[in-house]
Amino acid sequence: MALVIDIIIGGLISGSTLALLAIGFSLIFGVARIVNIGHTAFYMVAAYCIYIATQKMGLHAIWGMLAAIVLVTLLGMISYKALINPIREHEGAVLIATIALAMIFQEVMSLIFTGTYLSVPALIKGFFIILGVKVFYQQLLTFCAALLVMAALWVFLMRTNLGLAIRSTAQDREVANLMGINEAQVAMITMGLSVGLAAFTGAVVVPLTVLEPHMWMGPLIMMMAVVVLGGLGSLKGSFVGAYILGFAEALVVFLAPMGAYLKGPVALSIMILVLLIRPEGLFGVSFEEER
Amino acid sequence: MNRLGKGILISVIVFLFAVSSWAVAFGQEIKIGVIGPMKFVQGQGHWNGAIMAAEEINAKGGIQVGDKKMKIKLIQADSNEFLSVTDATNAMERLITKDKVDFIVGGFRTEAVFAMQDIAMEHKKIFIGCGAAHNELCERVAKNYNTYKYWFRVTPYNSTFLVRAAFIHLGTVAAVMRQSLNIPKIKVAVVMEKALWADPMVPAAEGAIPKMGMEVAGVWRPSSVATDVTAELSAIQRSGAHILFTIFSSSVGIPFARQAGELKIPAVQVGINVEAQKDGFWQATQGMGNYVITSNTYARGLEANELTKPFVDGYVKRFGETPTYTAGTYDAIIMALAPTIEQAGTLNADKIVSILEERVYKTTTATIKYMKDAEGRHLHDITFGPGFATGIATQWQDGKLIGVWPNKWKVTPEAPEVTYKGVQPIKLPPWVIEAYKK
DSSP states (O other): OHHHHHHHHHHHHHHHHHHHHHHHHHHHHHHHOOOOTTHHHHHHHHHHHHHIIIIISOOOHHHHHHHHHHHHHHHHHHHIIIIIGGGTTOHHHHHHHHHHHHHHHHHHHHHHHTTOOBOOOOSSOOEEEETTEEEEHHHHHHHHHHHHHHHHHHHHHHHSHHHHHHHHHHHOHHHHHHTTOOHHHHHHHHHHHHHHHHHHHHHHHGGGSOBOTTTTHHHHHHHHHHHHHHOTTOHHHHHHHHHHHHHHHHHHHHHOGGGGGGHHHHHHHHHHHHHHHOTTOSSOOSOGGGO | OOHHHHHHHHHHHHHHHHHHHHHHHTTOEEEEEEEEOTTSHHHHHHHHHHHHHHHHHHHTTOEEETTEEEEEEEEEEEOOTTTOHHHHHHHHHIIIIISOOSEEEEOOOHHHHHHHHHHHHHTTOEEEEESOOOTHHHHHHHHTHHHHTTEEEEESOOHHHHHHHHHHHHHHHHHHHHHHHOOSSOEEEEEEOBSGGGTTHHHHHHHHHHHTTOEEEEEEOOBTTOSOOHHHHHHHHHTTOSEEEEEEOSTTHHHHHHHHHHTTOSSEEEEEEGGGGSTTHHHHTTTTTTTOEEEESOOTTOBSSTTHHHHHHHHHHHHSSOOOGGGGHHHIIIIIIHHHHHHHTSOOHHHHHHHHTTOEEEOSSOEEEEEEOTTSOEEEEEOBSTTSBOOEEEEEETTEEEEEESSSBOSSTTSOOBOOBTOOOOOOOHHHHHHHOO
């Protein structure tokens, strides 16, 4: 019984981190068809912003988070305007451009901070015990944040005019344009939202991780796996896929401790299995023409 | 400018070029390549140690090679070996073919050092390892002496000895726990990162721990770059382990120590945690890495011999931090290479090899005597044990990295005690005492 509780709690925590990252990525892909490989690099930049704010400037973690979210969102929108928007029609070029952007961020961080491993303090220090399992308050915060983000996004997309415009553009870009929606502006706003979510994830998750310039690579692979598993462009799919892979990781760690390092590959294998049965992912659209 | 003026200018330029080429051609400098992951503390340690050695030698006029004095020129090469073995081999190639170094010191990650070693040996360049521990690096010397004889290790001792030392530290902590907390049978959780150098240590640990009168509570192998190990820690706590025997060389050492400390896992961490050897560990764990014990090489205030304190104090004064073991490039240059070159009277690699492999010399942490294998073949690997290389163990105590071993260590019951000057007693975490004190 204790083992089952460990797996459930471990899976929820792991899945929450993946969900926060994947939702932002899915949003920009679903709306603007942009595969932003640099998504987790923005998460890395936000983490360093928080480090500077809390460790170098002595600010409280909350202010550091807010500053990081604002700055990184601005950075994302500028990157979109300068680098991605001009080549949006060429998906291959966008893919390469976002990889290049991620590498640039990585090398800039490496130049400034070197490869030394750094950390930031938790927003809420300490832990509590639930059903015999110790859980950090920061992990609970991550879980709650994932639920909050999903709920807030749902309200935004379903209950606001801008959300309506975003959904319309996601459904059919050309028709949305014909209906008077400035599709380019919607794409830029969505990019800002997406990068803002990545920055928010950095803010919430970074106390649980180690800062170094290459920290964006590990989450990138898992995030892509989540998005593909859930269905490209499906927010609901990303949410569900994140927890499926989170539980898969927890299962490996608890049932095969000698193979704990395999938790990533096992999760990816599950993704492949699902894709073999359902190539469009769990909640994806079967054919491009149906969109 | 008239024709005569142009002619004079060109002649001066050609003359200066010829002079500098002559200086290079006639080798007024000894070029030593320092190769390592320069964006990381390990590579910075390589470079810093080398700088101190070069400056000290050059301040005295250089190394006497035959009838002339030659100064040292260091060439830095960033191997980027944490991320790419290919980058490491390219860096080694450039050092040898473009920079034309005479010797190379450094290397850290075993996988990369194997490849770098091959390149150096192909070019018959002496390469002194200051970071990688795998036994095979030196076993190659025995198996194929003519090719690999140019390889020597100065630090650390090999994986087998690293494990042996780690087990000794484990036994020391277990003894303290038995004495203080009256635990009849100590359970040990073996936690080793998934990396090539740690693979042989798993069966070694599973075999040795029961022979030491303890029980293996379980074996966990997190990724060497894992950032969240709470699931592993949860499972470890459930196993009832009193000691966490850790083998970490990469970044996982930080989240493991931090999260174990934050969750107040009732177990003492001891073993190898390379990140815990660095001054930056305290900040990286937000102070939660208190009481972590690790095998180490240097600690402020702890002296292995009379050379330790001047080096450590000088390093701290110059670079503001305790040296890590990769700063053993200082020993490689000033204790290994320089006297051997002077004795040889030449830069000829074969001559230097024949002298160096027979020398017994002191470094800032040990007395180096190169081993031979059971068949009497040279290994160019350092001898472990009292009077030779023992290493030390350090424990984080309230923000300070304190030397806690060797402290009345006896390698056999009949052997004399070994205690290094400046050693302090081990402290048990209060939450461990609270969990088990009867």
